[in-house]
Amino acid sequence: MTSQDKTITPLRVASLASQVHDALTEMLLSGELRPDDRIPMRELAERLGVSVMPVRDAVARLVAQQALVVLPNRAVAVPLLTRGQFRDLTEVRVHNETHAAALAARHATPAQVAALRQADAAFAQALGAPDAKPSVRANKELHFLLYEAAGSAVLVEVIRALWLKAGPIINLDLEQDTRRRRTAVSRALHGQLVQAVEARDPQAAADAVEADIRSAAEFILSRDILPA
């Protein structure tokens, strides 16, 4: 290594607050955090081995992203949406995620299409795992590969915030059988989605995403999970 070597990437360590934010994000998306769960900051700080400051920062971020709410007694919690609010969230997701899917069908690079195929295969494989985490993660990865292929960073951020709100509801820990029935539907729709992108068919891509979102939402709304 000489002084002419320009290939060294500058090292930037993620702040503790960012790391806490990432950890909480993962807990929201995976369903580990459930609607109405409290987030006791001192306890979480102890659990993560940091002081309360980075936890506060991370929580403040997630409150701003509407992924957490401050209750009237100042407690911070995962929002418990009413059925109506969940429907609203679903509609806004459909509106933005179908748009991203259509853009992706038009703009995806060959490498992105290949990555989508791989993600589809990975999702299928994750369905065989005994616990839900691999399939939840594989589902998220496939969707975000798709949305990133839309070529709109702003749209991806909008969708990311929506997923933070939806994650605890959609990924509630279900019994194995229920989950298997649910994800078989997604499996088929993901297949159609990837085919639509390959075929450069924006309408089919949007339709597949919409069906995926709606089937997941109808499943939640068909069960007595959310208050009226």
Next chain:
Amino acid sequence: MTSQDKTITPLRVASLASQVHDALTEMLLSGELRPDDRIPMRELAERLGVSVMPVRDAVARLVAQQALVVLPNRAVAVPLLTRGQFRDLTEVRVHNETHAAALAARHATPAQVAALRQADAAFAQALGAPDAKPSVRANKELHFLLYEAAGSAVLVEVIRALWLKAGPIINLDLEQDTRRRRTAVSRALHGQLVQAVEARDPQAAADAVEADIRSAAEFILSRDILPA
């Protein structure tokens, strides 16, 4: 007042962090904060008469909302968007704000329609003021009355975050003449918008909002304000 009196609203004082967040939000939306402006937290804390803690919280929120960015040297700043990024932001705004306008045209209550008329009149009046603040505020109020009439709280929050990003660019302090030319266009489009809502015409409402957003964006892009 007796012990049977149920009309007393519980008093809840906004936290200092929330107040700082509101103050910064206003500064972003009004154009007082410009792209690439730094936000020195200690200085702002002193200026607002609080310690640095609530400023940190507020800044963390706005970073999460993408309204502020953390630079590689850790400084917090108003994002300086490239022309491409601004176009992306504009497209996502069009996609969501037209949707909200169409929903509003379908769902607005008579009271909301009346409030829109009033906001239109207030905007016209604010155009006569010698400085830009009243018209910037009146513009925002009219738009958010409209979007709230859509009946989708999630959609309003998405739009709010988009406005936080767009505010510093769109509301850059302009000379009087330039601003007058700009806002005369908005004036006409706002009129069409209110008529479309009154007429329950979703397509006309969406078209008016799109034209409003695009004309403001094209104005910015036509000037050498943003980097390529």
Next chain:
DNA sequence: TTGCCCTAACTGTGATCTCAGATCGCGCGC
């Protein structure tokens, strides 16, 4: 004059403490 180095000041991040409000549990009185 220019470039490099050093030092002081600035700045965000994290730690810790204090305060005030909320909650919970227990005891007492009706």
Next chain:
DNA sequence: GCGCGCGATCTGAGATCACAGTTAGGGCAA
């Protein structure tokens, strides 16, 4: 048995301090 009051504990918000990285300015050498 139930309700109320009190005290202890918990909890988030705010203040303050320390640390480490960054920046800017000044001085010196080539």
